[in-house]
Amino acid sequence: xARYTGPKSKIARKFGEPIFGDDKALEKRNYPPGQHGANKRxxxxxxxxxxxxxxxxxxxxxxxLERQFRNLFERSQRSKGxxxxxxxxxxxSRLDNVVYRxxxxxxxxxxxxxxxxxxxxxxxxxxxxxxxSLKEGDSVGVREKSKSLTTIESSLANKSNxxxxxxxxxxxxxxRFVTVPERIQIPENIxxxxxxxxxxx
Numbered sequence: 001x002a003r004y005t006g007p008k009s010k011i012a013r014k015f016g017e018p019i020f021g022d023d024k025a026l027e028k029r030n031y032p033p034g035q036h037g038a039n040k041r042x043x044x045x046x047x048x049x050x051x052x053x054x055x056x057x058x059x060x061x062x063x064x065l066e067r068q069f070r071n072l073f074e075r076s077q078r079s080k081g082x083x084x085x086x087x088x089x090x091x092x093s094r095l096d097n098v099v100y101r102x103x104x105x106x107x108x109x110x111x112x113x114x115x116x117x118x119x120x121x122x123x124x125x126x127x128x129x130x131x132x133s134l135k136e137g138d139s140v141g142v143r144e145k146s147k148s149l150t151t152i153e154s155s156l157a158n159k160s161n162x163x164x165x166x167x168x169x170x171x172x173x174x175x176r177f178v179t180v181p182e183r184i185q186i187p188e189n190i191x192x193x194x195x196x197x198x199x200x201x
Contacts, residue, residue, distance in 0.1 A: 089181060103159030103168070104155060
């Protein structure tokens with residue numbers, strides 16, 4: 001499936017945020033890429049440009065393509081609750097995102113690869129679909145044969161963030177998707193209202 005494989009630093013500089021994790025290039029050059037990137041006199045962005053930028057930021061952050069993202073938005077529209085919040089909750093409920101949040105992989109792209117290569121189980125069964133949507137109470141673990149993988153071990157050793165809606169058992173190398181996170185618990189700097197406004201046009 002098509003994925004963005006270009007320079008990540010360029011995308012991070014475009015949005016002015018470390019979307020893919022710590023980025024030295026962004027620290028050194030904290031202005032947009034391109035010939036006129038450092039020019040501070042850039043014209044004011046239109047309302048549409050601001051909304052589009054926010055949607056693109058969300059897509060790059062979660063590693064989701066346009067059609068998938070649109071489908072998630074339509075699902076969130078049909079759900080009870082605030083559309084924008086439900087959209088982010090659906091993104092957070094994806095298996096690749098939860099694997100990343102649990103610290104099994106150092107990045108979402110790394111988590112997607114672990115899932116695709118059949119290293120991850122959900123409720124004891126191997127699942128190789130990164131977009132698999134988890135439900136409250138689902139357990140996410142590392143397949144027995146994969147527990148000694150260096151990438152997984154080093155990622156768990158460097159794990160620092162702890163999220164209230166997830167639990168992790170280091171001995172069994174298994175986590176639990178305890179509950180769908182509230183908007184205030186999701187750390188991503190995304191203005192979901194702009195995305196709703198964009199798709200509602």
